[in-house]
Amino acid sequence: MKHFKGKRIVIGHSTQSSVEKEELTPDITGTCIICPHSFSFLGDIDSSSGEIIKSDSPCKHMKIENSILAFYSSKGSSSGCVILSSLAQRNKGPLAIITLHSADYNLVEGAILGDIPFVSEINPTFFQNIRTGMTVTIRQNDCFITKEKDS
Helix, strand or coil, X not given: CEEEECEEEECCCCCCCHHHHXXXXXXXXXXXXXXXXXXCCCCCECCCCCEXXXXXXXXXXXXXXXXXXXXXXXXXXXXXXXXXHHHHHCCCCCCEEEECCCCCHHHXXXXXXXXXXXXXXXXXXXXXXXXXXXXXEEECCEEXXXXXXXX
């Protein structure tokens, strides 16, 4: 199991108080979708279906629903916040988000409103070791590759 450090900036998936969340946050495990580029919820994703529509993305046509979405950085947009929280409300959003670079405040707001866990500033070697289809577990500030991609 490969282990990578990051900063968990949105706990998500809990209704406990913030002090209790820190101690009781459950692990999040899911299949990862890797977008090896910057990402925007305004323009890179279909806002009704959650399908990635960015024309030059290797993730085009993949749906983010119930996946762990990982990308280098976000392209900020106040509309992206609304799209992310709306996808989450309709159960079309990701289980969690992982980014290489510091979080964009608009995206953080969307993750908070959508109750989506968010880890930013992940160790850069994460993107060297992960591929779309691998299983990732997020535990507090740590990300673990828990299952290699099936061949």
